[in-house]
Amino acid sequence: MKLLTIYGSSRKNGNSEALTKKVLQQLNPKDVDEIHLMDVHIEPIVDERHTEHGFRPVDDDYEKLAIQIMNHQVLLFSTPLYWYGMSGRMKNLIDRFTQSLRSTEYDFKEKMKGKKMYVIIVGGQSAPYTALPLVQQFQLIAQFMEIEFSGYVIGRGVKPLEVLEDEEAIVQAIQLGKRIRGELK
Numbered sequence: 001m002k003l004l005t006i007y008g009s010s011r012k013n014g015n016s017e018a019l020t021k022k023v024l025q026q027l028n029p030k031d032v033d034e035i036h037l038m039d040v041h042i043e044p045i046v047d048e049r050h051t052e053h054g055f056r057p058v059d060d061d062y063e064k065l066a067i068q069i070m071n072h073q074v075l076l077f078s079t080p081l082y083w084y085g086m087s088g089r090m091k092n093l094i095d096r097f098t099q100s101l102r103s104t105e106y107d108f109k110e111k112m113k114g115k116k117m118y119v120i121i122v123g124g125q126s127a128p129y130t131a132l133p134l135v136q137q138f139q140l141i142a143q144f145m146e147i148e149f150s151g152y153v154i155g156r157g158v159k160p161l162e163v164l165e166d167e168e169a170i171v172q173a174i175q176l177g178k179r180i181r182g183e184l185k
Contacts, residue, residue, distance in 0.1 A: 001031070001073045001074065001183075001184050002031050002032065002033060002072055002073070002074070002184070003027065003031060003032050003033070003072065003074040003075070003076055003180060003184060004033045004034075004035065004068060004069060004072035004074070004075050004076070005020060005024065005032060005033070005034045005035070005076040005078060006035050006037065006069075006075065006076070006077050006078065006090070006093070007020065007034065007035065007036045007037060007038075007078045007079075008037050008077065008078060008079035008080070008086060008087040008089045008090030008093070009036075009037075009038070009078070009079065009080050009087060009089075010038060010080075010087065010089065011038075012036060012038070013160075013161075014080065014122075014160065014161075015080065015122040015155065015157035015158070015160070015161065015162060015163040016078045016079055016080045016120055016121070016122040016155075016163075017078065018157075018161050018163055018164055019078075019120050019122055019153065019155045019157075019163045019166075019169060019170075019173050020076065020078040020120045020173075022170055022173035022174055022177065023076065023118075023120065023153070023173045023174075023176050023177040023180065024177065025174075025177060026174060026176075026177025026178050026180070026181050027177060027180060027181050027184065028181075028184075031181075031184045033068070033072065035065065035068065037087075037089035037090060037092075037093060038089060040060075040061040040064075040065055041060045041061045042060055042061060042062045042065070042089070042092045042093055042096060043058050043059075043060045043062070043092075044092050044095065045092070045095040045096050045098060045099060046058075047098065049098055049099075049101075049102050054102050054104075055099045055102055055103075058099075062093075062096045062099070065093070066096070066097075066100050066108070069112075070106070070108070070111040070112065072115070073114075073115055073116065074115065074116045074118070074180065074183065074184065075115055075116070075117050075118070075147075076117075076118045076119070076120065076180075077090065077117065077118070077119045077120070077138065078119075078120040079119075079120070079121055079134075080121070080122055080123065081121050081122065081123025081124070081127055081130065081131045081134060084130055084131075084133065084134070085133075085134055085137070086134055086137070086138075094141060097145070109145060109146070112145045112146065112147055113145070113146040113147070114146065114147070114148070115147045115148070116147070116148045116150045116183065117138065117141075117142045117147045117148065117149050117150060118150055118151050118152065118176065118180065119134075119135065119138045119149075119151075119152040119153075120152070120153050120155070120173070121134055121135070121152065121153075121154045121155070122154070122155040122156070122157050122163050122169075123154070123155075123156070123157075123158075124156065124157075124158050125156050125158075127154050127155065127156050128154050128156070131154045132154075135152050135154070138152070150183075151176055151179070153169055153172045153173050153176055154169065155169035155170075155173070156169065
């Protein structure tokens with residue numbers, strides 16, 4: 001069993017990635033695949049779910065990423081807290097799940113069923129409170145997709161790598177990594 005980590009940040013080596021790496025350091029690197037959404041091209045959704053023809057093919061990287069997601073049992077979503085929500089890149093990905101739900105090539109919801117989801121969020125000093133609605137959004141996504149929402153860590157950090165000063169978040173990330181390691185065996 002492998003874990004797929006999906007980074008939603010607009011920059012590499014930022015706070016959300018730094019906190020996520022604390023989780024991943026507890027795992028065998030062979031058990032982890034990573035995707036930076038800034039390295040893939042995902043078009044915003046054009047909602048055609050109620051049209052007779054359904055969704056038209058889109059010339060971007062979404063289908064390739066959707067297949068990767070379906071091929072992993074454990075998913076770790078890592079996002080900065082942008083305007084009290086997930087990053088736009090992450091939201092584009094999640095919105096495109098709607099397209100996969102209507103796919104005739106595979107049963108997306110069935111393939112997602114039973115997976116485990118974890119979430120890492122990093123925001124400003126009040127993030128432990130202001131990020132809770134985003135945690136709830138991920139929980140509701142998981143509930144709808146029949147994915148097991150298995151845990152989250154919220155860190156504080158605005159300036160580059162400032163989250164590494166958030167000792168409580170670091171401890172929680174290490175504990176989460178150890179828990180995930182036990183589940184991947």
